[in-house]
Structures are given as structure tokens and as C-alpha cells.
């Protein structure tokens with residue numbers, strides 16, 4: 070059954086030219102979470118668990134193609150891959166009172182950080198958060214796949230960060246950065262841009278792309294103790310030739326083949342601003 074769900078997703082993510090051949094599998098939007106378990110093939114990656122948090126509305130998009138490649142390649146390596154397809158799940162991005170089940174710690178003045186921390190300790194976070202936290206807890210590697218929106222991640226993904234990575238689960242008072250609670254995990258930000266690499270250089274009008282990565286990689290992942298692999302950036306897929314797009318997709322496949330041999334970056338201010 071799981072394989073069918075996965076196959077259905079793939080078939081809805083292939084390029085436009087192939088759609089007429091594959092529509093019949095009828096991937097349903099109810100199947101937001103895709104789990105694939107492949108037989109173990111390579112000792113290096115065997116049994117590794119990967120969570121891909123994916124934020125694009127359209128399976129036929131370039132981001133959809135990057136997701137498809139990651140699921141296929143990592144599954145082929147023997148990894149267990151789970152996808153949180155945030156738009157398909159209609160993931161709630163707003164951090165509200167609804168995230169706490171039952172009574173509040175302080176009903177006089179609502180403080181989201183305090184209330185979710187208390188609710189986490191009591192086991193009273195909403196079901197969707199508990200499910201996402203379980204996926205994070207089980208994962209060795211978190212991949213975030215998205216298009217750059219306003220020099221940042223799309224709001225739905227930012228909402229995932231805001232709501233899932235609560236105090237007590239991802240960090241605690243003195244347990245931050247290298248002491249964060251998710252130290253056993255790796256992360257990788259894989260995203261696309263609207264404009265070229267030249268624009269995202271120190272001399273370019275956008276400034277060095279690493280400035281954009283500071284809040285995501287350092288402010289969120291490193292803060293929670295998660296180690297950070299080099300980002301994977303596909304520049305301006307809308308504005309390049311079909312050949313160049315294929316090259317970018319092939320480069321992602323190639324990178325994934327040796328991903329488990331990579332060392333995390335030195336996630337310090339120097340990496341971003343020197």
C-alpha cells in the first residue's frame with residue numbers, strides 16, 4: 070500500500086510531457102505523508118531515516134522534481150524516507166492557542182512559547198504537532214525543499230519551524246546551539262530562486278546568498294543543535310534552458326549519492342559573513 074502511495078506521488082510529479090501516461094495512478098491529496106522503506110543495499114546509508122519537509126503547491130514544479138529525485142535516490146540507497154508535503158497536508162502555519170489541548174498554564178495572558186513548552190511537558194500538544202515531532206525525532210537527516218520567498222522560506226514552512234520546534238523538544242534553557250536537543254541530526258536546505266547566482270553574490274544586488282541562510286541554518290537548525298550540511302541551491306530554474314534544468318536535477322542526484330560522506334559546515338558567523 071505504501072509503495073502504491075509513493076508511486077502515485079511520483080506519477081503526479083513527473084514533467085508535463087509524461088502526465089498523460091501517468092495520471093491514472095490518481096495520487097490523492099489525502100496521502101500527504103509518504104513513507105517508503107526500501108531493502109537495505111549499502112552499509113553506509115542502510116537504515117538511515119530521512120524526513121523531507123516539502124513546501125511547494127505544485128507536484129509538477131521544479132521543486133516537485135527535486136523532491137521526487139530525493140525520494141527515489143535515498144530510497145534506492147536503502148534509506149527510509151518520509152515526506153511532509155505541507156501544502157497537501159494543509160499544514161497550519163499559525164502559532165495559536167489551538168496548539169495546546171486542554172487547559173492553559175496561564176489563561177490570563179497567553180504566551181505561545183511558555184504554553185507550548187508546558188503543553189509539551191504534559192503531553193498536551195495538538196495531534197499534528199505530535200506527529201511532526203515524532204517524524205523529526207526518528208530522523209537522522211532533515212531535508213527542507215522549497216522555493217525562496219522574499220529572501221526566506223515560504224510562510225507554511227516557517228510555520229512548521231515555529232510550531233514543531235518547541236521548547237523542551239528542540240531546545241531548552243541552557244541547551245542551545247551545540248548543546249541543543251536535536252544534536253544527533255543533520256539538516257540540509259535545498260531551495261530554488263527566481264534570480265541568478267550573480268545576483269546572490271557579495272557584489273550583487275541581492276547580497277551573498279549566505280546572508281539569507283543565517284536565520285535558517287544558524288538561527289533555527291544550529292540553535293536546536295542540528296548539524297548543517299552545505300545548502301543545495303538551484304538558481305533561477307524558470308529562466309534557464311531545459312538543458313540547464315536537466316543538469317541541475319542531475320547534479321542533485323549526484324550529490325545525494327555521496328551525501329552521507331559529507332561533513333557538516335562550520336556553522337559560525339565566519340561561514341556566513343566573512
Ligand SMILES: Cc1cc2nc3c(=O)[nH]c(=O)nc-3n(C[C@H](O)[C@H](O)[C@H](O)COP(=O)(O)OP(=O)(O)OC[C@H]3O[C@@H](n4cnc5c(N)ncnc54)[C@H](O)[C@@H]3O)c2cc1C
Pocket residue numbers: 084125129130131132133134215216217218219220221260261262263264306307311314315318
Ligand atoms: C511570494 C514570492 C516571493 C518570492 N521571493 C523571491 C526572492 O526573495 N528571491 C528570489 O530569488 N526569488 C523569489 N521568488 C521566486 C521563486 O523563488 C521562484 O519562482 C521559485 O524558486 C521557482 O521554483 P519553482 O519550483 O516554483 O519553479 P517552476 O516554475 O515550477 O519550474 C521552473 C521550470 O522548470 C520546469 N521543470 C519542472 N520539473 C522539471 C523537470 N523534471 N525537468 C525539466 N524541467 C522541469 C517547469 O516546468 C518550469 O518551466 C518569489 C516568488 C514568490 C511567489
